[in-house]
Amino acid sequence: MSEACGADRPGDATIRVRGLKFRSGGQDLLEIADLKIDTPAPTMILGPNGAGKSLLLRLMHGLIPPSEGSVRVGSGGTAQAMVFQAPILLRRSVASNIMYALKVQHVARKRREGRLNELLELGGLARRARQPARTLSGGEQQRLAMVRALANEPKVLFLDEPTSSLDPHGSQQLEALIAKVAAGGTKVVMVTHDLGLASRLGEEIVFLHHGQVREQTPEAEFFERPRSQEARSFLSRHLVLP
């Protein structure tokens, strides 16, 4: 999906952004000269509304082309997936939603059944397999979207505010699932407004402001000693729950 322009190891999950610009309506909405995300642990993208976080995620995943510059995920052909803020589920059963992803992503026919069961178990949805996906609760729908995204065993998983519409319990369950996926070796890059979640899950923070990267620092450093004035101002308006 993303442009290949280098020679990293196959399967490598390093994300490299160079000279990236995205313009719309005559305005530069995003301008990132150089950004390299190469920590194996989750990276959280933070910033105020309109900073360009979701836009950056879509550009990295290759859903929209940049106006200038390049984005490379791993070696170019690295498997990647994305989960959206509002889960986009097909009008069919839970199992059929996952099976659809397995089919269109060319998972071998003989592996599909086994993989389906693994993913249902992982998402805690085994008992809901035959239920129409859109009748699940909000939390279950987002867990389904999450495990469905894992159908092609992505090396990189982009998450766009996946907990924003969930209640605390649903959010907690999804957080546990994200942690499990990250611990399994999938590189997680997540946009969130939940600073507590970012602090608990993230190892690295990328802070965006007005379409530019203002900080890329380890999580502890970001929350204890933010370097930029914008980040200090941003954090001062939020309560960070440990």
Next chain:
Amino acid sequence: MHDFAQAFAQGLDLILSGDSDLWKVVLLSLKVSLTAVLISALIGMPLGALLAVKRFAGRSWLIVLVNALMGLPPVVVGLLVYMLLSRSGPLGVLQLLYTPAAMIIAQTILVLPIIAALTRQLVEDLEGEYSEQLRSFGVVGLRAVPTLLWEGRFGLSTILAAGFGRAIAEVGAVIIVGGNINHVTRVMTTTIALETSRGNLAMALALGGILILIAIGVNAVVTALGLTQRRVTNV
């Protein structure tokens, strides 16, 4: 008033007694219209979906044209098909004029734009909803069409019902290309017109009643499907 009531009673008697002339006309009507709708669906649904997902030069003009063709006057279609199929016309060699095949062709021309235009609108709306997710799966362009059509399956059934309604109720085109020949090309609408002009109101009323029942029946089935869909998939 008495004549009117008598005509109703005779019409009801024709239906209940299983009058063979009447039921032959009903069956031919169903055969012609269902075949036309089937052919229109096989061409119109992929065409509508293609117009929804594919971007190409002249697409907007094509959409305007397909939308405009939804309002094609049946008599004009009848006239054009007549000219095509008449002995001196380009397709005269096929000898289809005044056959049920000619009526199917005429009705297909009338129904096809309805199915194509409404499918285009439905699939375009669905594409707006699903496009990011499908692109994330690597399902882009024409590859997305089967998924979008399946996701819109219950909306498509309503579109088919609309197409069937247009076909079964149409009279202008089939009377020109079919000729309203007894036991050959006589369908419900053309028979109603003929029998009314002859003063045989019983037959006309019986067929009118059946036509209305068919229209209600088709819509009842489509509504039931839609309700089932909402109950089962919560959409």
